Amino acid sequence: MHYRRISADCHLDLPWLPPELFVENAPRELKDRMPYVEDGPEGPKWTTKKGVQMGIPGAVGSVGAPFVPGQNYRVDKMAETGLYEAGKRGERRPGDPHLRIKEMEKDGVDAEIIFGILGVVSRLEDHEAASECLRIYNDYLKWFCSHYP
Numbered sequence: 001m002h003y004r005r006i007s008a009d010c011h012l013d014l015p016w017l018p019p020e021l022f023v024e025n026a027p028r029e030l031k032d033r034m035p036y037v038e039d040g041p042e043g044p045k046w047t048t049k050k051g052v053q054m055g056i057p058g059a060v061g062s063v064g065a066p067f068v069p070g071q072n073y074r075v076d077k078m079a080e081t082g083l084y085e086a087g088k089r090g091e092r093r094p095g096d097p098h099l100r101i102k103e104m105e106k107d108g109v110d111a112e113i114i115f116g117i118l119g120v121v122s123r124l125e126d127h128e129a130a131s132e133c134l135r136i137y138n139d140y141l142k143w144f145c146s147h148y149p
């Protein structure tokens with residue numbers, strides 16, 4: 001295939017992954033050490049049993065920060081597409097291969113280099129759980145990329 005445009009700085013960060021991904025795919029002995037989404041007074045959030053806060057599902061950047069208009073031009077442009085409003089409703093456009101390919105087509109992007117979740121695993125401060133998270137993420141990415149190789 002002849003590529004016209006390759007994006008070399010794409011991300012599939014924690015806020016856009018399926019909420020049950022890590023707990024459902026970890027071995028029994030590690031399930032309690034995996035990131036998961038729980039409902040809180042201000043809505044759902046990624047967290048761990050140790051209380052490590054990892055952000056809001058469907059939010060801004062790898063840390064899952066709330067969208068604040070006017071703070072970042074690029075983030076404002078993404079918000080104009082409805083990305084963060086869709087994220088609040090549980091629609092994970094960056095994390096759904098069929099929705100992501102539509103976004104790529106809109107942007108004129110033929111291929112992407114996707115960066116992962118290193119920030120997440122460093123916050124776990126648990127080497128074994130971090131390694132398992134990376135294995136689960138890589139398996140997910142293999143599935144994700146298989147739809148549009």
